[in-house]
């Protein structure tokens with residue numbers, strides 16, 4: 087008994103210490119524009135050899151891969167190729183929203199066995215001409231939770247179906263649990279032992295963000311077989327940590343034709359060297375499992391990271407990319423998110439495409455006519471109907487004449 091009491095008091099002191107460490111880390115966070123350090127952004131258009139990238143061909147054939155390697159080696163870890171024997175089964179199918187669309191659940195088996203799988207919840211509009219553009223993204227709580235009315239604003243299926251587009255989503259934790267513990271369960275989706283990193287690890291050092299990217303690519307493996315889906319209009323979308331995953335997925339999987347980052351912040355769209363809001367120190371301490379172990383050495387040293395996040399955004403080029411922020415989401419550094427979207431425009435220019443205007447737009451005034459889109463929504467860290475409306479418009483603009 088005595089030892090139990092001692093154990094409990096040691097454990098509670100430990101918990102208090104780590105909570106207060108986290109609190110003071112958050113307290114020391116800079117939200118003052120005047121305190122943003124002087125910094126110099128690394129140029130994505132310079133080869134490792136030091137030579138300048140002169141045209142789109144050089145970017146596509148060589149420089150792009152160098153940039154992907156920087157993030158794979160130093161931040162997220164490598165995303166392995168598909169496992170062998172991926173196959174699919176239709177679990178259920180029903181008409182929804184008074185015949186506006188079809189809802190189906192497709193089980194993606196991750197190898198030739200029937201042991202490892204996750205379910206994808208798919209909504210497709212009915213009565214439309216030909217295959218449709220698809221949003222593809224992971225969700226935080228479970229597929230069933232996206233249907234919950236209270237959460238409905240995050241996944242406004244009806245609105246997307248009305249726009250003649252579809253949505254495919256899978257639960258993040260069914261692909262890879264978001265924590266050091268496995269065996270996380272939600273009411274409806276069971277996350278079995280471990281996740282894809284433990285099943286297909288092969289000695290690799292990849293973080294959970296890479297595992298989520300891997301899962302998103304397996305969803306595309308299925309979508310490519312579905313005749314209702316336009317394979318040339320696939321959009322990867324994600325909010326917050328899943329926004330970081332969306333950017334990284336788009337960087338790795340060129341089958342995605344557009345990338346949308348909603349409030350992705352640190353290690354997503356935000357410029358790290360600004361050290362505004364969340365920093366490498368905080369993110370690397372709170373969420374070490376998101377990253378490769380190499381990332382540890384950059385804690386507190388954003389300025390020696392070989393890239394900055396505008397490189398990640400520019401990996402989407404020449405495909406359209408959209409970055410969004412929210413006025414009250416200072417933790418994710420709206421200005422830093424806008425800046426990296428703005429600077430990514432340099433790479434789009436190589437392709438003869440335009441990026442963002444010179445001035446950061448004010449609240450609720452989207453800049454979405456060109457190949458790089460951005461908006462600053464009034465409100466908190468979240469993804470809501472307003473955000474989706476902008477994304478739908480962006481899709482309409484860019485996929486209008488796309489074959």
Ligand code: GTR
Pocket residue numbers: 325326327328350351352364369
């Ligand atoms: C926060 C984290 C952010 C962001 C967010 C989320 O706690 O610091 O980087 O990813 O979680 O995913 O909601």
